[in-house]
Each structure stands twice: as structure tokens, then as C-alpha cells.
Amino acid sequence: MTAPVRWYADTYQDAVWDSSLPPRAKLLALAYARHVRDGQGDRTPAADLSWLTYDRAMDQASIGKRALVTSTQQLLVEKGWLVPVRVIPRRPTLYRLAIPAAAAGTPEGTTDDSPEGTTEPGVVPTGELPAAAGSSLPAAASSLSETGGSQEGTTVVPTGERNSSLRSTSQHHPQRGGTVAYVADRLSVDDDEATKVIEQIRAAARKPPRSLGAYVRSLTHDDLIDHLTAVRTAARPALPPTAADDRPVPAWRLDLAARQAPRRGPGADLARRVLAGEIRPQELPDPDHDGHELASVIPLRAHTA
Known part of the structure; x- marks a missing residue:
């Protein structure tokens, strides 16, 4: 044979x-x-x-x-x-x-x-x-x-x-050898993604291997999965902004911050940070949706007669 x-x-x-x-x-x-x-x-x-x-x-x-x-x-x-x-x-x-x-x-x-x-x-x-x-x-x-x-x-x-x-995959030629075909077969991916995995393996190695093909074949299946995960994570697009980031800022929050800023206490400090742009109003808890009291958003100073 x-x-x-x-x-x-x-x-x-x-x-x-x-x-x-x-x-x-x-x-x-x-x-x-x-x-x-x-x-x-x-x-x-x-x-x-x-x-x-x-x-x-x-x-x-x-x-x-x-x-x-x-x-x-x-x-x-x-x-x-x-x-x-x-x-x-x-x-x-x-x-x-x-x-x-x-x-x-x-x-x-x-x-x-x-x-x-x-x-x-x-x-x-x-x-x-x-x-x-x-x-x-x-x-x-x-x-x-x-x-x-x-x-x-x-x-x-x-x-x-x-x-x-x-389809440029190792399945197109079952008898193909080569490092790319080996990785493609082990991970069930196409040749393009297998190439990126091999490049990731080379970049992650502590020192350049003398024979990249032998080094790749010495890795366990779990190691190959980890490198594939790293490739896909790096190629993953950025997540779109959340609905809370797009939510318009209620006018009462800015008005309340403007009235609270000249005062003293933790509420005034928080209000000044909001007005200075250090804290986005969207990052504050919303009493209308999250069940918070108004004082937990910007604490009001108690007035006595």
C-alpha cells in the first residue's frame, strides 16, 4: 500500500x-x-x-x-x-x-x-x-x-x-497533510481560521519554535481550543451601546444637580461631579425604573423650620 x-x-x-x-x-x-x-x-x-x-x-x-x-x-x-x-x-x-x-x-x-x-x-x-x-x-x-x-x-x-x-477546507481533500489542514481537522474550522489559529500559537509561544508544524502537533486539543477562542475573541466586534446609554437625560436631574451643587454634604459633592462631567447622569440609578428613592440619586439636604 x-x-x-x-x-x-x-x-x-x-x-x-x-x-x-x-x-x-x-x-x-x-x-x-x-x-x-x-x-x-x-x-x-x-x-x-x-x-x-x-x-x-x-x-x-x-x-x-x-x-x-x-x-x-x-x-x-x-x-x-x-x-x-x-x-x-x-x-x-x-x-x-x-x-x-x-x-x-x-x-x-x-x-x-x-x-x-x-x-x-x-x-x-x-x-x-x-x-x-x-x-x-x-x-x-x-x-x-x-x-x-x-x-x-x-x-x-x-x-x-x-x-x-x-470551500477551502481540508474536507475538500481528505488526504491532505500540512499544519493548516491538521488544525482545520482538529477544530472543524476552515483553512482561513486555521491559519489565524496557527499565527496565534506562534505569537503566544515563549520563544519561536524550531519547527512550527511539530510544535502545533504537540499541543493538546484543549490548547488548540484555547487558541481558537483567543482568535475569535480578538475578532469579535465591539458591543453596541446599551439602552441605558442611549436614554435621554431627564431635565429634572440636571435642575436638581444645579440647585444642590452650592450646598454642603454628599449630595452637593455628587451634584458638582455630575455638573463637571465626571459622572454621566445615565450612570446614576433611575428612581422611575429601578425603585430607588430620590434621595439615593442625589441626597437632598433636610430643611428645618
Whole structure:
């Protein structure tokens, strides 16, 4: 029984995690790895071609500006992680994912059946696509799924719209390895959230692990749950203001504070703090709703005849 073939995209992702690239460059490289296709536009173990629109790159790599996407792409090209294959003005550049010699190795789980960088028959083995491929992108992203293959003379490459319709999870390829797929399987999350969990694990480590993949696999399931909770808590939007904060301030409260401020006693001190803005009137107990007496809001000075 032969061992399952390791996906090149997983080998690439592990190499990116273990590299010394800055965090933004790692996230962008991982985003490209999640959308790899071969020369025919199919997802295969040896697929190493990928391209992303600016919007998708900004969303999946948490980059706020297009200029930062461009500079990060240039950094990955200079470092040898992305190799431009097809450049068309005003269209996304098609890249080939490459692992620099300095970062190349045999990560955990690799087999001799599929050496890094090798391709299967029918997959474009060099940086050149078929002659007709550079003329234009496919008119409809559904042409491949409807026909079961690429049209004659046309190379189908992944588009942002087509990628969004495919669930980028480890369930799409049950035999996938890689750290991202491992975390996604253990936590039942998609690859995007698994990537954020791995980044959280790296950031929370007391010192950078020598092998991030081995370190992640050494964590217990409860530890992974804790890191997932931290990721989701950080991404949770701020709670909207409560109804009490939006409640209008009764005029009698401000009038009472103005009359009480010149006097002495705890009520006067509280009134002066309200008028000075140190205490919001909304933070005071409301006798109309909470059952408090008026004296518990701003105590009145007793008058004697």
C-alpha cells in the first residue's frame, strides 16, 4: 500500500510558516497557497500556480492598502517565494509558488513519492503557459465545472469569484497533510481560521519554535481550543451601546444637580461631579425604573423650620 501523495501546496505552507518572512508576507503567501491550480485550472497534488485579485489578497492576508499588497508581492518575488509566470496590465499576475533553496527541506509527513517541485504529466512544468493562455482570462468561471475540463486551446485559471464558491477546507481533500489542514481537522474550522489559529500559537509561544508544524502537533486539543477562542475573541466586534446609554437625560436631574451643587454634604459633592462631567447622569440609578428613592440619586439636604 503506497503512502498518500503529499500536496505541494501543503509543503509550501509548512515552508512559509518555518521561514523568517515578516508576518504580512507569510499571510499573503499562505493566501496564494490556498488557491493553487495546475495549468488546466484543476486542484492536483502538484498544482503550484495561483493568482489573487487585490480585494481577495487584502481580505485573506489582512492587508489594509493595495500599495502594501504590491510591496509584499515584490518582497515574495525577491525572496524567491513567488515566480511571475504571466503578467498582463490591469489584471492579476499569475505566480508559480516556489520554495527557495535556503528554506527547502523535507518537512514532516513528506514522502519520496512526490519530491518538491515535481509535476505530473499534463501539468505545465515550466514558467510558460500554453500559447493561447496569455491572450485572455476565461469569460465564465463556470466553464470548467460545467464541462468537467478546460476548453480546447484555453487554460482555465482560478478567479476570485470561482475560488469563493469552493470551500477551502481540508474536507475538500481528505488526504491532505500540512499544519493548516491538521488544525482545520482538529477544530472543524476552515483553512482561513486555521491559519489565524496557527499565527496565534506562534505569537503566544515563549520563544519561536524550531519547527512550527511539530510544535502545533504537540499541543493538546484543549490548547488548540484555547487558541481558537483567543482568535475569535480578538475578532469579535465591539458591543453596541446599551439602552441605558442611549436614554435621554431627564431635565429634572440636571435642575436638581444645579440647585444642590452650592450646598454642603454628599449630595452637593455628587451634584458638582455630575455638573463637571465626571459622572454621566445615565450612570446614576433611575428612581422611575429601578425603585430607588430620590434621595439615593442625589441626597437632598433636610430643611428645618
